Amino acid sequence: MTNRETKTEENSTAKTRQILGMKGAASGETNIWKIRLQLMKPITWIPLIWGVVCGAASSGNYSWNLENVLQSATCMLIAGPLMAGYTQTLNDFYDKEIDAINEPYRPIPSGAISIPQVVTQILVLLLSGVGISYILDLWAGHDFPMITILCLFGAFLAYIYSAPPLKLKQNGWLGNYALGSSYIALPWWTGHALFGELNLTIVILTLFYSFAGLGIAVVNDFKSVEGDEKLGLKSLPVMFGIGTAAWICVLMIDIFQAGVAAYLISIQENLYAVILLLMVIPQITFQDMYFLRNPLENDVKYQASAQPFLVLGMLITGLALGHAGV
Numbered sequence: 001m002t003n004r005e006t007k008t009e010e011n012s013t014a015k016t017r018q019i020l021g022m023k024g025a026a027s028g029e030t031n032i033w034k035i036r037l038q039l040m041k042p043i044t045w046i047p048l049i050w051g052v053v054c055g056a057a058s059s060g061n062y063s064w065n066l067e068n069v070l071q072s073a074t075c076m077l078i079a080g081p082l083m084a085g086y087t088q089t090l091n092d093f094y095d096k097e098i099d100a101i102n103e104p105y106r107p108i109p110s111g112a113i114s115i116p117q118v119v120t121q122i123l124v125l126l127l128s129g130v131g132i133s134y135i136l137d138l139w140a141g142h143d144f145p146m147i148t149i150l151c152l153f154g155a156f157l158a159y160i161y162s163a164p165p166l167k168l169k170q171n172g173w174l175g176n177y178a179l180g181s182s183y184i185a186l187p188w189w190t191g192h193a194l195f196g197e198l199n200l201t202i203v204i205l206t207l208f209y210s211f212a213g214l215g216i217a218v219v220n221d222f223k224s225v226e227g228d229e230k231l232g233l234k235s236l237p238v239m240f241g242i243g244t245a246a247w248i249c250v251l252m253i254d255i256f257q258a259g260v261a262a263y264l265i266s267i268q269e270n271l272y273a274v275i276l277l278l279m280v281i282p283q284i285t286f287q288d289m290y291f292l293r294n295p296l297e298n299d300v301k302y303q304a305s306a307q308p309f310l311v312l313g314m315l316i317t318g319l320a321l322g323h324a325g326v
């Protein structure tokens with residue numbers, strides 16, 4: 001490959017990263033809609049959308065008719081573009097200073113978008129998310145507006161995660177559990193509540209599963225150790241050092257998935273439990289091959305290789321719960 005071809009390829013990768021809201025994005029974008037989309041970090045919508053699918057599966061009531069498809073698509077719109085978009089924009093709004101150190105090319109520290117434009121975006125996304133949640137509750141015939149309540153709860157969690165005085169993200173344990181649970185449990189509850197009755201077993205099991213999400217959330221912290229340290233953010237890599245934090249991270253991911261498999265065995269869903277355990281094996285392999293060897297270099301590579309198996313395991317669990325009628 002010639003130098004010119006390599007440069008062109010690097011440029012297009014940086015552009016893609018910019019649109020998806022990933023680290024290493026290109027700077028200098030002037031189209032305001034692309035900048036707005038970058039702030040909403042579309043890459044982060046995927047787990048929330050997937051969580052809704054898992055919840056629909058665990059309700060045991062999802063059927064492939066047009067109304068259910070449209071209702072689940074609306075729920076995914078709320079969870080992904082609207083509420084995850086709101087959360088990410090709000091987070092970047094409160095992270096101006098730290099992003100100026102860690103990711104200065106991001107839209108706010110680079111000055112690509114003004115503060116009033118950012119505030120408008122936050123409000124529009126939040127109000128649309130809450131409004132459409134209420135419409136979805138009416139459409140699903142809910143006496144109690146569960147989807148709206150979950151949406152408001154998520155909005156509140158997103159606020160205390162990013163904004164002072166609580167700013168949960170400053171604490172490695174609390175912040176990452178809030179992140180893990182709102183990416184696993186919250187959309188799961190929403191999908192389940194849309195098609196069935198949300199119950200305590202689902203709530204507790206998904207909160208348990210969210211500890212694996214905590215591990216995944218910690219992987220995200222290795223990229224920003226320098227800025228976090230300077231600004232006193234107590235992420236796990238800052239508190240325990242890179243090596244120990246990487247081990248905490250992988251143990252959380254593996255042990256809590258295995259715990260969920262043990263629960264599936266306890267409710268006689270043995271086949272689903274075995275499939276879930278089989279999904280953990282490649283994750284352990286990638287932890288050994290990439291992450292534990294060099295967490296700073298291989299964080300993204302590890303996520304890209306291992307995450308598909310974690311999320312498939314979530315769907316297997318959802319199907320098992322739906323099958324068991326939990």
Ligand SMILES: C/C(=C\COP(=O)(O)OP(=O)(O)O)CCC[C@H](C)CCC[C@H](C)CCCC(C)C
Nearest residue numbers: 079083084091151154157158161178182187190
């Ligand atoms: C902003 C979030 C993560 C980014 O964290 P951090 O600043 O450490 O990372 P970067 O350096 O990459 O910026 C996510 C925070 C999640 C939050 C606690 C709550 C999310 C709420 C849901 C989006 C609400 C979904 C409701 C729906 C399912 C009805």
